[in-house]
Amino acid sequence: MVTKVPSRPAAPRRLLRLLLATGVAATALSAVPQAAQASPAASAAPVAQATADAKSGGATLTVAVSQSIDSLSPFLAQKLTSTSIHRLAYEYLTNYDAKDARTIPGLATAWTPSADKLTWTYTIREDSKWSDGKPATAEDAAWTFNKMMTDPNAATANGSFTANFKKVTATDPRTLVIELKKPQATMTALDVPIVPKHVWEKVGDFSKFNNDQQFPIVGNGPFVITDFKVDQYIKLKPNKTFWRGAPKFDELVFKYYKDGDAAVAALQKGEVSFVPNLTPAQAAALKSQKNIKVNDAPGRRFFAIATNPGARSQDGRTFGNGHKALLDPAVRKALFLAVDRTTIVDKVFQGHAVEGEGYIPPRFGSYFWKPEAAQKRAYDPAAAAKVLDAAGYRKNAEGKRVGKDGKALDFRILCHATDPNDKAIGKYLQEWWGKLGIGLKVECLDSVSDPWVKGDYDLAFDGWSVNPDPDYVLSIHTCGTLPATPKDSGATDNFICDKEFDALYAQQAVEYDAAKRADLVKRMQSRLYDTGYMNIMAYPNALEAYRTDQIKSITTMPEAAGNLWGQDGYWSWWSAVPTASAASSDDSDDSSATGVILGVGAAAVVLVGVGVWAARRRRAGADDRE
Amino acid sequence: MTTASTPADVARAEQARATDGASRTGSSLGYLRHAAGKLGGALVSLLAVLVTSFFLFRIIPGDPVKAMTHGVPTTAEQLATLRRQFGLDLPLWQQFTDYCAKALSGDLGTSFQFRAPVGELIAEKLPATLLLTGVAVVIYSALGLWLGTRSAWRHGGLGDKLNTGIALTLWSVPSFWLGLLLIIVFSVGMGPIPGLFPTGGMESGTGETGFGYVLDVAHHLVLPVVTLVAVGYAQTLLVMRSSLLDEMGGDYLTTARAKGLRDDVVRRRHAVPNALLPTVTMIFINLGHVAAGSILVETVFSWPGLGGLFYQALSVPDLPLVQGLFVVFAGAMILMNLIADLLYPMLDPRVGR
Numbered sequence: 008m009v010t011k012v013p014s015r016p017a018a019p020r021r022l023l024r025l026l027l028a029t030g031v032a033a034t035a036l037s038a039v040p041q042a043a044q045a046s047p048a049a050s051a052a053p054v055a056q057a058t059a060d061a062k063s064g065g066a067t068l069t070v071a072v073s074q075s076i077d078s079l080s081p082f083l084a085q086k087l088t089s090t091s092i093h094r095l096a097y098e099y100l101t102n103y104d105a106k107d108a109r110t111i112p113g114l115a116t117a118w119t120p121s122a123d124k125l126t127w128t129y130t131i132r133e134d135s136k137w138s139d140g141k142p143a144t145a146e147d148a149a150w151t152f153n154k155m156m157t158d159p160n161a162a163t164a165n166g167s168f169t170a171n172f173k174k175v176t177a178t179d180p181r182t183l184v185i186e187l188k189k190p191q192a193t194m195t196a197l198d199v200p201i202v203p204k205h206v207w208e209k210v211g212d213f214s215k216f217n218n219d220q221q222f223p224i225v226g227n228g229p230f231v232i233t234d235f236k237v238d239q240y241i242k243l244k245p246n247k248t249f250w251r252g253a254p255k256f257d258e259l260v261f262k263y264y265k266d267g268d269a270a271v272a273a274l275q276k277g278e279v280s281f282v283p284n285l286t287p288a289q290a291a292a293l294k295s296q297k298n299i300k301v302n303d304a305p306g307r308r309f310f311a312i313a314t315n316p317g318a319r320s321q322d323g324r325t326f327g328n329g330h331k332a333l334l335d336p337a338v339r340k341a342l343f344l345a346v347d348r349t350t351i352v353d354k355v356f357q358g359h360a361v362e363g364e365g366y367i368p369p370r371f372g373s374y375f376w377k378p379e380a381a382q383k384r385a386y387d388p389a390a391a392a393k394v395l396d397a398a399g400y401r402k403n404a405e406g407k408r409v410g411k412d413g414k415a416l417d418f419r420i421l422c423h424a425t426d427p428n429d430k431a432i433g434k435y436l437q438e439w440w441g442k443l444g445i446g447l448k449v450e451c452l453d454s455v456s457d458p459w460v461k462g463d464y465d466l467a468f469d470g471w472s473v474n475p476d477p478d479y480v481l482s483i484h485t486c487g488t489l490p491a492t493p494k495d496s497g498a499t500d501n502f503i504c505d506k507e508f509d510a511l512y513a514q515q516a517v518e519y520d521a522a523k524r525a526d527l528v529k530r531m532q533s534r535l536y537d538t539g540y541m542n543i544m545a546y547p548n549a550l551e552a553y554r555t556d557q558i559k560s561i562t563t564m565p566e567a568a569g570n571l572w573g574q575d576g577y578w579s580w581w582s583a584v585p586t587a588s589a590a591s592s593d594d595s596d597d598s599s600a601t602g603v604i605l606g607v608g609a610a611a612v613v614l615v616g617v618g619v620w621a622a623r624r625r626r627a628g629a630d631d632r633e
Numbered sequence: 634m635t636t637a638s639t640p641a642d643v644a645r646a647e648q649a650r651a652t653d654g655a656s657r658t659g660s661s662l663g664y665l666r667h668a669a670g671k672l673g674g675a676l677v678s679l680l681a682v683l684v685t686s687f688f689l690f691r692i693i694p695g696d697p698v699k700a701m702t703h704g705v706p707t708t709a710e711q712l713a714t715l716r717r718q719f720g721l722d723l724p725l726w727q728q729f730t731d732y733c734a735k736a737l738s739g740d741l742g743t744s745f746q747f748r749a750p751v752g753e754l755i756a757e758k759l760p761a762t763l764l765l766t767g768v769a770v771v772i773y774s775a776l777g778l779w780l781g782t783r784s785a786w787r788h789g790g791l792g793d794k795l796n797t798g799i800a801l802t803l804w805s806v807p808s809f810w811l812g813l814l815l816i817i818v819f820s821v822g823m824g825p826i827p828g829l830f831p832t833g834g835m836e837s838g839t840g841e842t843g844f845g846y847v848l849d850v851a852h853h854l855v856l857p858v859v860t861l862v863a864v865g866y867a868q869t870l871l872v873m874r875s876s877l878l879d880e881m882g883g884d885y886l887t888t889a890r891a892k893g894l895r896d897d898v899v900r901r902r903h904a905v906p907n908a909l910l911p912t913v914t915m916i917f918i919n920l921g922h923v924a925a926g927s928i929l930v931e932t933v934f935s936w937p938g939l940g941g942l943f944y945q946a947l948s949v950p951d952l953p954l955v956q957g958l959f960v961v962f963a964g965a966m967i968l969m970n971l972i973a974d975l976l977y978p979m980l981d982p983r984v985g986r
Contacts, residue, residue, distance in 0.1 A: 075747075077748070078747065085701055085702060085705050159710070159717075163711060163715060166707075166711040166714070167706040167707055167708045167711065217747075217748055236937075237937065238935075238941060238942075239836065242838070262834065263833075263937070264832075265833075265931075266809070269832055269833050269934065273820075273833060276820060276821045276822070276832055453948065454700060454950070456703065457696055459699075460696055460699055482706075497709065
């Protein structure tokens, strides 16, 4: 009679039993990977090693990367990882010397401009072959450029290089002729991968072809892409017939580590040979480690504060909500006089940066510029206060600076939420400018591009990576890059439009004499400095580390004291020489691990087995009794 | 979207029992009606998700074209080409109708940054996420159920205190921090502990096939699963513990004991089944989350799953990809809720009668 109390029909009970059983089974299963791993791992290890030996017999250079490949098509790829890999797989017309980044031969051995500066003739080398054995000719180069000029989809990634091309022809297999609409100074810095015509002419829609279905990918660079698994790895093998000589490592693998600390752990373990983009803390931790070398190299970036100079479009309309006081040169001057760059380098970058002044980092020696003593804005808060007083921005009763219009100097600064440096410097700026009586709100966003494009900002943290040819980073401050109308977005960085700067830009763009062009580039930087729209605070160093027990030697760029990751060329990975032990790659330390795994796995299996057995017994007993 | 409808359903069921009495006739018809209603609700929810996902991600700021080309020399023509390729040059209503037409035929569009069909990208990464979080959810549900039952049954004891204490501590640990710790201790190796497991990824990429490949993946799976289980099992444990505690005051248990049943029979046959409903609901909600994975754990262990993809999609923002992932994540939740809804009447016949 009491049996009815919990009123539960039989069916659910069976189901519950099933559920519980599933739970037990799941627990058992969970142990299986470990267990299963264990037993065959012991026998699998020698097999794996044997196959590895049979496959390459050798040294693998593993590079930790974090950025996903957007596309393996050179016509679409924008991200640095992708373009760096294209540098390894395809030869460009010219290359940059590892020593000093000056232009040296690539696929082209020589080049000459015509007297009117409008026709360039390149001689294509005879000893470059595609990895499928066919010779690389002027015809391939002409086809690549023509495709970019006629199909906008093929110009998606590198269209800026061919925008000024009028006609490209291959007069014979060894001669490439490029005719221009107007002179262009970057003709020896055309960073465009040349692709094999016989492979690519079969491609239909260039906006959709990602070049990632068939391996190996036919190329003529030092390496051949042989395998790719999204967000897992990209593998490359040396191109044995590369005209400059084959790379020394037997395999180059770019392996994904999405977390920087995990990548550092992998370096410590020896799972990867090289890790780029370290934080100062990671670099400090790695410095004392055995078999690891930390490379603290001059960077190619500048880090700056940009002001909103009044966002405007080419049709003359203004837009955005930038603070009007920033249109006053005196205010900008005062702000920048109150920025202590030494403190930023010491405290924020912890010494891993160089104090900034000119626009182009010192790494690019021929274009590097410093202000003269008279025009220099050194750190001087007292002078900053004087400038503001003189310009009529007096402090009110609360100690805040107020403009002639009665509006307080309260600014906003756009900060990248993902960049700790932005936030740290924001704090310093608040302190320094606060003492002047200027308020600052640090607005950190995941994506700053939206307010930036709309001109809805007062100040912003800005930074660019500079190429050996400075044309592009200079061009983003010319009036021509302003958006056509307020609704469009142009190629401008922050709406700077200055006639004098533009005139100099136009001159350098047609100047083929290196020394004269360098002088013009320096004058442009001087003008940019004087207009005071930007304050270059620092050139952050490139911090990276590699294992000395895997890499015996490797070429940095610049060779004297340069970096390895993201070079303007293929020097680092092409030049890397494996150590003797790396070449005979052994997995000795795996055996002890295997033993432990075996033990743990076996124990897990036994435990689960006993558990299941006990549970069944008890259940059976209970059923009997009920 | 259908919300996790247990409490509501249970309440409704109670109500139904009160008014309806214990009529058992037509219960299979009742179940069918219940199922049809839930199925219809799920379909409507899915449709709503499809529509809202379009507008939801149009509100977030960011110009995909500018974000993608940042730092790359770009001309106005190139920007225009990109806008045209992405369909961003079309009026919003046209983008919306295109999206709807495509979505209804199963096409989620083409990713801006990867130039590949969104469906393909998701399908490529879904197995990795399902494997990782699926294994973890199954383990931590089982572990939580087991420990929760034990804790409640001997509540107040040392075992209970220790159990809940450890679970709560692990629950409050940030998963990425625990993951990193595990990497440093069990991957790199520390002191006498050898580096047993890989530091990241899903496979070694040595070209293993067949069983060797399975082992390789399992080897890579251990640490991320341990991380997820460690920070996840407390939830099941606590829900199971508290709902079992609620049952333990029940008269029927006293009755069962009076019948002379053994303590563990009372627990397993009488108390636990009644305490299971809320926990099962929670397990299904967790299963719904499985598709979304765990961005943090996937990041720390460089697991090639959907979590990382979602992060990359948001950072551009890669609108078709964000939308597609949102639809998939929401769809998984809807599906799991539906399954839970369909299962309840079997677990507890009072539901859906």
